[in-house]
Amino acid sequence: MMAAKFPSKEQLKRKCGWREIPAAGIITRAASALDHKTGSWRAFRPVIDEKKCIQCAFCAAYCPDNAVRFVKGKRTPINLDYCKGCGICAQTCPVKAITMVEEAKFG
Amino acid sequence: MSGLEKKCKKKMVPLTGNYAIAAAMRQINPDVVAAYPITPQSAIVEQFARFVANGIVDTEMVRVESEHSAMSACIGASLSGARAMTATCSAGLALMWEMLGVASGLRCPIVMPVANRALSAPINIHCDHSDSMGARDFGWVQIYSESAQEAYENVFLALKLAEHPDVQLPVMVCEDGFITSHCVQNVELHDDAVMKRFVGERKPEHSLLDLKNPITVGAIELQDYFFETKRQQEEAMGHALKAYLKVGADLSRVTGSKYPYFDSYGLEGAEAVIVTMSSAAGTTKAVVDRLRHDGKKVGLLKLRLFRPFPYEQVRDALRKAKCVGVLERSFSFGAYAPLFSEVRNSLYEAGKKPKLQSYVFGLGGRDLLESDVEEAFKELLAGKTTGGMEYKGLR
Numbered sequence: 390m391m392a393a394k395f396p397s398k399e400q401l402k403r404k405c406g407w408r409e410i411p412a413a414g415i416i417t418r419a420a421s422a423l424d425h426k427t428g429s430w431r432a433f434r435p436v437i438d439e440k441k442c443i444q445c446a447f448c449a450a451y452c453p454d455n456a457v458r459f460v461k462g463k464r465t466p467i468n469l470d471y472c473k474g475c476g477i478c479a480q481t482c483p484v485k486a487i488t489m490v491e492e493a494k495f496g
Numbered sequence: 497m498s499g500l501e502k503k504c505k506k507k508m509v510p511l512t513g514n515y516a517i518a519a520a521m522r523q524i525n526p527d528v529v530a531a532y533p534i535t536p537q538s539a540i541v542e543q544f545a546r547f548v549a550n551g552i553v554d555t556e557m558v559r560v561e562s563e564h565s566a567m568s569a570c571i572g573a574s575l576s577g578a579r580a581m582t583a584t585c586s587a588g589l590a591l592m593w594e595m596l597g598v599a600s601g602l603r604c605p606i607v608m609p610v611a612n613r614a615l616s617a618p619i620n621i622h623c624d625h626s627d628s629m630g631a632r633d634f635g636w637v638q639i640y641s642e643s644a645q646e647a648y649e650n651v652f653l654a655l656k657l658a659e660h661p662d663v664q665l666p667v668m669v670c671e672d673g674f675i676t677s678h679c680v681q682n683v684e685l686h687d688d689a690v691m692k693r694f695v696g697e698r699k700p701e702h703s704l705l706d707l708k709n710p711i712t713v714g715a716i717e718l719q720d721y722f723f724e725t726k727r728q729q730e731e732a733m734g735h736a737l738k739a740y741l742k743v744g745a746d747l748s749r750v751t752g753s754k755y756p757y758f759d760s761y762g763l764e765g766a767e768a769v770i771v772t773m774s775s776a777a778g779t780t781k782a783v784v785d786r787l788r789h790d791g792k793k794v795g796l797l798k799l800r801l802f803r804p805f806p807y808e809q810v811r812d813a814l815r816k817a818k819c820v821g822v823l824e825r826s827f828s829f830g831a832y833a834p835l836f837s838e839v840r841n842s843l844y845e846a847g848k849k850p851k852l853q854s855y856v857f858g859l860g861g862r863d864l865l866e867s868d869v870e871e872a873f874k875e876l877l878a879g880k881t882t883g884g885m886e887y888k889g890l891r
Contacts, residue, residue, distance in 0.1 A: 407724035
């Protein structure tokens with residue numbers, strides 16, 4: 390029974406039974422976190438002041454969800470599908486370019 | 497200590513239960529042992545630490561700051577594919593509580609000897625089964641040992657049962673604190689090479705260190721899959737019940753001992769039967785011998801495997817008795833005592849049932865005297881049951 394493969398997207402969609410999943414909730418497929426958009430957990434949204442940003446990449450290095458990355462020497466916008474609003478980027482930003490704004494303000 | 501450190505051929509040596517368990521661990525040579533000392537388990541880990549320090553085993557010994565950390569370290573090691581062991585009892589086992597469920601939930605085949613000791617308060621270092629009985633629903637297999645010899649051999653049984661591909665569950669090997677853990681008995685140690693061959697190598701299906709096949713362990717499961725994962729754990733317990741006999745048969749070919757779910761002692765044609773576990777079985781056997789000599793039809797069922805519980809087999813063994821007394825070293829406050837509960841459960845489906853009596857004895861290490869057992873047998877022979885809990889050795 391340990392040999393069960395990690396369920397396919399089809400199996401997950403129809404919510405497969407206990408015989409079809411690997412034991413112990415082990416995940417054997419990489420990057421399955423992409424299936425779960427956790428942005429709806431967010432209570433505060435990071436807003437970046439582009440004028441203040443010095444492209445130091447601290448926010449990308451510290452983001453626990455890879456919701457902000459550094460690609461070819463430039464910071465990407467924050468991916469709001471995955472940003473949980475933890476505020477670590479705002480805390481770590483050395484020039485205070487990131488402000489956490491209450492999600493309700495965005496309507 | 498007693499030539500324990502020498503390579504050994506099959507030989508009889510005087511050992512405490514703890515040193516016998518340490519000897520088994522030496523022969524297993526686990527990859528990781530993470531442990532914290534607590535009376536009366538300490539001597540297991542102290543002796544094993546000596547083996548490590550003297551280069552007799554090549555185990556990574558992790559001296560952690562608590563039992564919670566000991567079990568955590570074992571879980572991490574086990575998930576990496578290593579053979580991981582620890583040992584504990586009483587408050588130490590209680591401090592592990594949270595991680596016990598993680599070990600079984602993540603299907604880590606960790607083996608843990610437990611030198612049964614009372615739980616505080618009042619503080620008490622002596623034997624009863626409150627500690628492991630409290631942990632009986634945490635998804636661990638539990639094997640109870642009557643003697644140092646059984647404790648020694650049960651460690652091997654536990655290891656192969658835990659790692660059985662259909663099982664993959666952690667196993668506790670219980671021995672009675674002080675009574676077995678500290679008393680010197682004759683123990684027959686088996687040949688190093690033979691036991692090494694028996695334990696072989698662990699072959700984990702997944703490993704956190706397998707970079708070519710990366711896995712995530714311990715991810716969250718909410719209303720969507722938690723129930724299914726737990727159902728698998730229950731299935732594994734069912735497999736453990738079958739695998740126990742299979743692994744026992746394999747071990748039996750090596751040691752010559754037998755590993756049934758329970759030992760039957762004078763059960764054939766017995767009218768009055770006592771069910772008990774661990775060292776109390778020794779005392780009971782002496783009384784059975786004497787009473788049988790006097791023509792009294794008495795017998796003993798000594799349970800070895802408590803989790804998973806062999807309901808069917810216990811029912812078949814007890815259904816013909818007239819009166820059964822369950823003698824145990826633990827309360828389940830406000831409910832029937834744990835072993836009595838299971839024996840009572842197992843008899844529900846029997847057509848003709850024996851009368852049943854629950855006896856609690858020996859909490860906090862109070863001796864069980866032969867006269868206590870004899871008194872119980874006399875009550876059972878007379879068919880005297882009270883419908884409630886009775887006590888032996890209580891003032």
